Amino acid sequence: MSEPIDFYYDFSSPYGYFMAEKIDALAAAHGRSVRWRPFLLGAVYKVTGDVPLPSKPLKGDYxxxxxxxxxxxxxxTCRIPDPFPIGTQTAARAFYWLEAQDADRARRFALETFRAYFGDNRDISQPEVVLDIAAALGADRNALQAALGEDTLKVRLRAECDAAIARGVFGSPFVIIDGEPFWGVDRLPQIERWLETGGF
Amino acid sequence: MSEPIDFYYDFSSPYGYFMAEKIDALAAAHGRSVRWRPFLLGAVYKVTGDVPLPSKPLKGDYxxxxxxxxxxxxxxTCRIPDPFPIGTQTAARAFYWLEAQDADRARRFALETFRAYFGDNRDISQPEVVLDIAAALGADRNALQAALGEDTLKVRLRAECDAAIARGVFGSPFVIIDGEPFWGVDRLPQIERWLETGGF
Incomplete structure (x- = not known):
């Protein structure tokens, strides 16, 4: 059995959302599973000196x-939400809490969270919205709310961000297949060929 | 007859080189011509505050x-040349001098210059190399050498860079089709669909 594909994303990244809609089916078609890994672009930008795409001159408008x-x-479909971009630490922490209980529910939570933001313009930086999405998937709302207030989850997310940076992750989405890094949803054709051929 | 497609590139850009190998044939397949427009990424970066890709933390290695x-x-095929990146003002100025005489020769010069740099590791920042490439295509070497020393061509290239920035060009390659901007060689599939459908 091959190692899972690692899929890094920030919940405020439109290109990350597009990859989220595609990567599981593409991986499954080649007998692979996917390990979803939310991280914070803000943590990466502290290392790289980068700034959020929408605020870049010329590039932001494009x-x-x-x-x-x-x-x-x-x-x-994707409507740019308002506000955009937003902080996604609550959604990311909730993901890791959910994943410890049920990896499949955590993945559904991630996809629903992306769709809530980019499809329905719900402000997923708000804890209430995150809790609503998790509860609708059967998670224990009160337990999650309590966990979001504790340090354990904060430390966990920080460790995940550090691990992502250590692997060279600098943007969203970022996919690593057997050590090979792919940045951006526009690398989907290369990812597909890589999975088909085992590398090219 | 449709307007030509505008193709902006810096001669030191690998992704610009890849687009140079592809864009003419793709355009021709849809009955369109291409207006090649070399510019200087350095001039753009002064406006955007960006830095050359290879020197960015994490992103450069990727x-x-x-x-x-x-x-x-x-x-x-592409071997990263040494030195890389380089200044490309001489090659870009030569292009515009050649274009004023013979647009087709200028385009062949551009492609040969890219191939010399990314295929044969020739340092196209050197005027001698640029002159050799132009002369091999039948251009008047002495006349080009003289023109490269005059202000007219410098002013011309500066005007082309300003015009590119005014159109929102911030990277290489950058393709504009009937007002629609496409940044990056990874937008080739979108460009192809745009040409097929007249917009999507």
Whole structure:
């Protein structure tokens, strides 16, 4: 059995959302599973000196157009939410809490959280919204709410961000297959060929 | 007859090189011509505050790997030259001098210059190399050498860079089709669909 594919993303990343809609099916078609790994772009940017895409001169305006065009190209819908971008530490911490109990529920939570933000314009930086999404999937809302207030989860997410940076993750989405890194949803064709051929 | 497609690139950009190998044939397959427009990434970075990709933390290491993998994916070969990146003002100025005489020769010069750098590791920042490439295509070497020393061409290239920035060009390659901007060789599938469908 091959190692799982690692899928790194920030919940505020449109391209991360598009990859989230695609990666499981693509991996499954090649007999592979996916390990979902939310992280915080803000933590990475502290290391790289980068800034959020929407605030970059020229590139920011292009990106807003490209988000929506890339969604159409991939057969998805995406409205740039307001506010955008947002802090995603609550959603990411909730993911790791859910994953410790049930990895499949955590993955469904991640996808629902992305869809809530980029499809329904719900502000997933708000703990209430995160709790609602988790509870709708059968998670214990009160237990999750309590956990989100404790240090354990904060330390866990920080460790995940550090581990991502140590592996060279600098953007979202970032996919690692058997050590080979792929940045961006526009690398999907290369990922597909890599899975088909075992490397090229 | 449709307007030509505008293709902006810096001669030191590997992804620009890959696009140079692809864009004419793709455009021609849809009855379109291409207007090649070399510019200087350095001039753009003064506006955007960006820095050359290879010197970015984490992203630079990834990029070197991605250059060569993307080349293989596209059926091209690319060895990262040494030195890399380099200044490309001489090559860009020569292009505009050649274009004023013969647009087709200028395009062949551009492609040969890219291939000299990314295929044969020739240092195209050196005027002698640029003159050799132009002369091999039948251009008047002495006249080009003289023109490269005059202000007219310097002013021309500066104006081209300003015009590119005014159109929102912030990276290489950058393709504009009927007002729609596409950044990166990884947008080739979107460009192809755009040409097929007239927009999506």
């Amino acid at each position: 990106a807003r157009r490209d988000f929506e065009r890339s969604a159409r190209f991939l057969g998805l | 990029a070197r790997r991605d250059f060569e993998r993307s080349a293989r994916f596209l059926g091209l």
